[in-house]
Amino acid sequence: MIRLEKIKKTFGLGTAGEKTVIRNLDIVVEKGDFITVVGSNGAGKTTLFNLISGSIFPTQGKILIKGKEVTQDPEYKRAKAIGRIFQDPLAGTASNMTLEDNMMITSNKGFKWPWISLTRTMRQSFQEQVKQLEMGLESRLKENVNTLSGGQRQALTLLMTVTSNPDILLLDEHTAALDPRNAKIVMDLTKRFINEKGLTTLMVTHNMNHAIEFGNRLIMMDQGEIIIDVKQEAKKQLTKQRLIEMFSEIKKRDFENDEVLLTS
């Protein structure tokens, strides 16, 4: 589904502030994979998502989506295959427009022509869709989205993203800005939608329990590299304790290597 080959991303190339945030990254995401992505701040998780969705371009390397090279394609061209949800609950919806307008906008991807699709049957199907959220939004379709709470907006964004049928779902800490109760609601919905639709998903999370509980694969990033990649059966056996052990082992080894380099 997604293949990244030898990706390198350097910001401020050729300036004093030059910083390489992704170095030599290779990953193949299979169709139907649900990958949780963990790593400390600055590990390159969001940069990885930006590279996949095309809001930034790699300094080196190739990106393939569904077998087609998209390395230099702008974001809007790849968007047909990708649904992305951000940490900020405001980022996925248009505040000053009604729920039904928002749902109409996201109901199909690609260029829009000036004809009217927002018909009564469309409104009814939107009503059915928002019922799945169990938040009582079905009676508020004509209200502006900015009257909703953060949790409601993020749940709506999730629903809108999923119903636009993307091939790949990118979740960038999409529950991190919500209170624990709403975060749980949105997380439960996420799990349900991904299972129902069998979506290929990458999810960045800071919640170790989520990272271990969800998905069939876990990757840990550190300083722009994937240092841990646990798949399928091994992922099922994985515990928080084990993950921390693996991380410290790798870190220790790195540290020793560095020392060897310095002394020689």
Added chain:
Amino acid sequence: MIEGIFVEGLIYSIMALGVFFTFRILDFPDLTVDGSFPMGAVIMAACLHQGVNPVSGLVMAFSGGVMAGVVTAEIHNRLKVPHLLAGILTMTMLYSVNIRILSNRANLPLLRVDTILTKLHAWSDGFIPPEWASLIFFILVVIVIKKGLDLFFITDMGLMFGALGNNEQMVRTQGVNPAILKSIGVGLSNGLVALSGAFAAQYQGFADVNLGQGIVVSGLASVMLGEFLLRSNRISILTLRVVLGTILFKAIMYLGRYYGYYINMTPNDLKLIAGILIIISLAAANIRNRKEKARS
């Protein structure tokens, strides 16, 4: 005089609808308006002097405005220039272009040619007085344009413009190139502005390249005044209040022009009044927002 206020208000409301489109829907503060409004006027005048029929003249004026808007949007898109600067560039260039369109003249009277209004008056002569015929005509024109816009904004493309003004990321996520939407939107907006200029020239009986000075400010003032009249999130009400706001704005300007001398005001002070109106509207909107925040 009262029908004069309404006719002028209606003519300028077409321009204000264009300003509303860019400033409020697209969130693209577009200053091209100061150039595209007289552009519409001079294209219309040039067409009429060439013997082109008025309806074709209006179409030409509209098209000219669209092109001006597209130029602004493309300068912004391709060269990554801020929208304000892109608008000022086009507006300044249009000043020269407009003089060219008038064959190196700064103004052109329309007294000896048949305008859409003289044709209308010739037809209505005998059963409706000319002022009232103009009023009815412009009411119909504005209704058609307003209804057309209302419909346009609920189409899939129209909704995309709303999304663009709210959240550009959302447009990209939907697989639409925001640059193309901006060109279409700013183009259409300036088409309306030029159309308004074409009507204004015919109503006043002359076209002048300086007709556009401060027009964007008066359009914005009209939009803001309208926002105090009605509150809603329905597009039909939003466009209606632009029209009402423009008529109110024109009424205030009329009062200033005819009764201003009581307080030592001259017509030269009107632009100052327009600016002050905007500042008052902004301040009032600020206070209202703060109150609402405090309540919620």
